[in-house]
Amino acid sequence: MVRSRIATPSGRSGSRDRHGRGLRSAVTGPHLPLLHTRADQFDLTVSATAEYLKDLWPDDLAGVSFEVAGLPSKIAPAGGIDRWCVIVPENRVILFRLPIERLARLHRTDDIHRRMLIESCVFRAVAELLGKDPWDLAPERFRHL
Numbered sequence: 001m002v003r004s005r006i007a008t009p010s011g012r013s014g015s016r017d018r019h020g021r022g023l024r025s026a027v028t029g030p031h032l033p034l035l036h037t038r039a040d041q042f043d044l045t046v047s048a049t050a051e052y053l054k055d056l057w058p059d060d061l062a063g064v065s066f067e068v069a070g071l072p073s074k075i076a077p078a079g080g081i082d083r084w085c086v087i088v089p090e091n092r093v094i095l096f097r098l099p100i101e102r103l104a105r106l107h108r109t110d111d112i113h114r115r116m117l118i119e120s121c122v123f124r125a126v127a128e129l130l131g132k133d134p135w136d137l138a139p140e141r142f143r144h145l
Contacts, residue, residue, distance in 0.1 A: 045115050046066060046068055049118070050066040061130075064129065066095070067092065068097055069096055070096065071098050081103065082096060083100050083125075084124070084128075088129060093126065100121050
């Protein structure tokens with residue numbers, strides 16, 4: 001089973017859980033910042049990149065939904081593992097978190113390079129959806145004066 005979620009953060013609603021004890025407090029306590037998992041950071045990066053591209057291409061990406069799933073449900077025809085799936089008739093882009101994170105060969109494994117990897121996957125998936133080259137999606141971003 002592939003569990004997918006929308007790439008936007010969501011909060012709880014209601015004031016009590018099913019046992020009537022109320023909501024739990026944060027694991028870190030009231031004086032420390034909340035913990036951010038790799039999955040949270042991945043979702044946030046996908047969401048921010050999708051919003052950036054929607055601002056650049058509002059007409060082309062108006063009804064496109066971006067989703068995050070753990071793994072693809074099948075192996076790619078070439079024997080590899082897909083990093084994303086584009087479903088053109090449904091205007092859906094699904095990014096697979098585990099293959100993107102685990103199968104990357106980064107020359108430096110820090111937060112900036114991980115974020116750039118995720119952003120590049122979103123750019124390539126959107127380029128596939130629109131039938132464009134990824135470099136054509138934001139040409140002004142990469143032009144240095």
